[in-house]
Amino acid sequence: MKILILHTVPYRKIEYHRALDHAAHDVTYVGVEARIADLPADLRCEKIVIPGVAEPAVEIGAIASPADGYEMVMALSEFDLHEAGKVREHLGVPGPRYGDLLRFKDKILMKRLVAAAGLRVPRSLDLRTAERTAEKSAAAASVPWEGRTILKPTLGASSVGVHVFGSPREALAFVARPENHEYFADGELEQFIEGPILHVDGVMEGGIPRLIVASRYISTPLEYAWGEPLGSAQFRMSDGYRAFFLGCLRAVGVVDGAFHLEVIEGPEELVFMEVANRAGGGDIIPTTEASTGVHIPTEEIDVLIRAQARRLGRPLPGGPVREVTKTEGPWFGWLVVPGHHFPEASCRVTTPDWLAGSGAVVKLRVAQPPDRLKKSVTHQYWEVPAAAILRGGDDAEVVEVVRRLREEIRVVPRAAEVAR
Ligand SMILES: Nc1ncnc2c1ncn2[C@@H]1O[C@H](COP(=O)(O)OP(=O)(O)O)[C@@H](O)[C@H]1O
Ligand SMILES: [Mg+2]
Structure with a gap:
């Protein structure tokens, strides 16, 4: 198979050669310079370096085309799993699309799906759809829980940007400050659940x-x-x-x-x-x-x-x-x-x-x-x-x-x- 791998997780963690016969498949790795540099020197493969400045799908889209004949796009990282969906669309390669993959990234979306299956999720408020300045107190009144509250990016990872507050009201007051408005573009409040x-x-x-x-x-x-x-x-x-x-x-x-x-x-x-x-x-x-x-x-x-x-x-x-x-x-x-x-x-x-x-x-x-x-x-x-x-x-x-x-x-x- 002709495979394009979005290479983002360091090679030593994935050790692609253990699963992939690089003689039987035609493998191309695409990634930033440091990632491409960590590929073993004797691995049979093609290498494409991208700058890593814009979205991966945009940078890859500028280099690769449907004429390249890729039959599979593989991505194993939190950071490009969903991007791979866009790359597949661009290259006309079968496999999950961006719209299928967002649910593994968007914490509001995944909670909605789990709740719909009748399983317990923390109560939450999607700040992306909340009023920015208008009546913080009104927003607070509509938050259906009290007590400890988590503020986190909806699309985040590694606990970056996660904060804990004593109440939803305190969390909203924090978000309402102009320097924290980014949470209205990518953020949610969540009921803090005690326990391991x-x-x-x-x-x-x-x-x-x-x-x-x-x-x-x-x-x-x-x-x-x-x-x-x-x-x-x-x-x-x-x-x-x-x-x-x-x-x-x-x-x-x-x-x-x-x-x-x-x-x-x-x-x-x-x-x-x-x-x-x-x-x-x-x-x-x-x-x-x-x-x-x-x-x-x-x-x-x-x-x-x-x-x-x-x-x-x-x-x-x-x-x-x-x-x-x-x-x-x-x-x-x-x-x-x-x-x-x-x-x-x-x-x-x-x-x-x-x-x-x-x-x-x-x-x-x-x-x-x-x-x-x-x-x-x-x-x-x-x-x-x-x-x-x-x-x-x-x-x-x-x-x-x-x-x-x-x-x-x-x-x-x-x-x-x-x-x-
Ligand atoms: N509802 C919650 N109740 C208690 N702790 C939480 C809650 N949500 C997040 N946390 C804490 O914040 C951490 C990061 O949140 P998480 O949703 O796992 O995002 P990510 O790991 O993608 O940054 C969790 O590992 C946990 O320690
Ligand atoms: Mg986590």
Whole structure:
């Protein structure tokens, strides 16, 4: 097949060669200079560099045309999954269109779909349709909840631009300030749901899960954005939980490819938070592989190739589909320690003495001065002060070791190493 890949996730996370026979397929990677530079030198492929200034679909549209004969457009990143829909339209390639893909990006749209399936979602107010200045108080009166309130971009990621307020009224007063008006173009208010946050990761094929693994965050992604370490531990999901997760995935329409679903374990019931039709970030890919043997991107690419072969009426590559559900130990977890919040350029990390002999460490990476700290929120193990994958005999043991490391790991920011 002649495949155009929107290459946005670093190569080392996807490892395209594991799923894609680059001799059998004609593969073209398109991406910004840094991404194209991370392709292995000996990989048989074509490369197209785009500036990365305008929308990817616009930049790709200026370079590629239907005459190029692409038969498939593949995108595995939160940032270009929906853009790929526009590229397909431009190139006349079959596959999901922008209008089909927006539901995995637009948090209001996905909540509406989940609610329509009879599953619980937080109450929310779409600021894009709210009155800007006119009668904030009137708007406040129409917000159907009280108490803690989340303000977030509707199309956001990595908790960027997310704030918590004591009440909808306070959140609206914040948004009404001229410097915060951007939330009227891309923002929503949401009822804050108390409780641990779950993330559910896997791969779907034809609406049926090939892989499904449930984990519970230790602290929250939002606290990570504020500078707290973020941990996670897998757990054995009950039939009831599994039914809720699959209900959300089906409601939003995750049919083919990887998914990352986030759900709050609310005081009375599970509450949907968000879903993406792509692999989870941070160390979710290697942790899942360590625990199930399934490499999410490899599985996902296999599914996407099969789906495209079906659309093109070609013979289906690959064997029969099997499902992997994580129900047995050992159980795995991970911890990622942020550094984006430090004004300093570098840091020094100390791990507790018990860690090395604990038998819990599957992988540990600690930044060494003069490693530079990235200033924007990142969960990538090579860009943060420390990232660990940990294991335990039962799920309580994983929670314990992730918590303990979270408490005892020390990160001291350093300015001294700035000059190399
Ligand atoms: N309704 C909510 N109740 C409690 N916490 C929330 C709620 N919505 C978002 N959050 C917090 O904000 C974080 C980011 O929100 P999310 O909807 O996952 O957007 P994204 O991850 O795309 O930035 C969540 O991980 C969670 O910590
Ligand atoms: Mg999220």
